[in-house]
Amino acid sequence: MNFRYRPTVQEERPLAADDRRRFACARRACLRLVCFALAVFVSFSSALAEPRTDNLWWAPPNFTTGGAQIDAILNFIFWLTLVVFIAVQGVFIVYLVRYRRRPGHRAYYCHGNNLLEIVWTSIPVLIFLGLAIYSNRLWAELHSDPPADALQVNVSAFQFGWDFRYPGADGKLGTVEVEKISNENKFGVVETDEAGKDDFTSTELVIPFGKPINILLNSRDVIHSFYVPFFRLYQDAVPGRTISWVWFKVERPGNFELACSQLCGTGHYNMKAPIRVVSQEEYDKWYAGKVQAAATAKAQEESASTEVAAK
Ligand code: CUA
Secondary structure, eight states, rough: OOOOOOOOOOOOHHHOOOHHHHHHHHHHHHHHHHHHHHHHHHHHHHHHTTTTOOOOTSSSOOOHHHHHHHHHHHHHHHHHHHHHHHHHHHHHHHHHTTTTTOOOOOOOOOOOOHHHHHHHHHHHHHHHHHHHHHHHHHHHHHHHHOOOOOOEEEEETTEEEEEEOOOOOSSSSOOGGGGGOOOOTOBBBBBGGGTTOEEEEESEEEETSOOOOOOHHHHSSSOOOEEGGGGTTTEEEEEEEEEEEEEEEBOOEEEEEEEEEEESSEEEEEEEEEEEEOOHHHHHHHHHHHHHHHHHHHHHHHHHHHHHHOO
């Protein structure tokens, strides 16, 4: 078979003046389009980054121990991909330029090289296997059982907001059952469990830093999502389930916002709750105040009900 390159008559025709004009026009349109896309990209990315003041082009600063490990794997994959991207595109461009169509140069056809095929298939396979093992182990570590000294907080998502329930003076959170969740019993508290009698609720999540926090997550209506980018945490709240495996340790104080990350209805945009990470002393003070308030409210309720009974 003869693969000799035979230029067609049309290709040899020199560019006419109107052809050249058309090319210039297309090039200008293309340039305009690229400029427009760049402008859109720049203005939108700054709009998205508005609530943040630093690290605008990357993930927000991390505040948790587990988050540092997630960042490590993310950075590793990013740099690995970047190196591969530059290498592949570099070779591609070199070949494009070096073997471009030129008069007097004939195309060369070959049927591949088995050794090369094996090498460039095995290297990515090994890399992907390594990454799969590495990330799987990290996943298992981050989803291991929470430490025994973890502070348990019940988080209940609803259309459109968040409620938090803390263990009372006994330090133990009362049992919850999702079947019991209703408008009156927002967390599905089991009434017969004595440990739940002194629990109190809050509309903000206040936690001490340096202490493991274990959240018990449930939803009263549709799927919501517990999302805190600064903690590298993302967990859906699913109706009918109590998700108990999420735990994290925040390393330094700060004020954050818990924002739902599943499109859950018309009020989704406004489904937020403040998260305050404070020192242990500050937390103890807040906690004591809350326990006290809960006890007072309960005493008032009891005396009111005995009054009603007396009448
Ligand atoms: Cu809840 Cu979006």
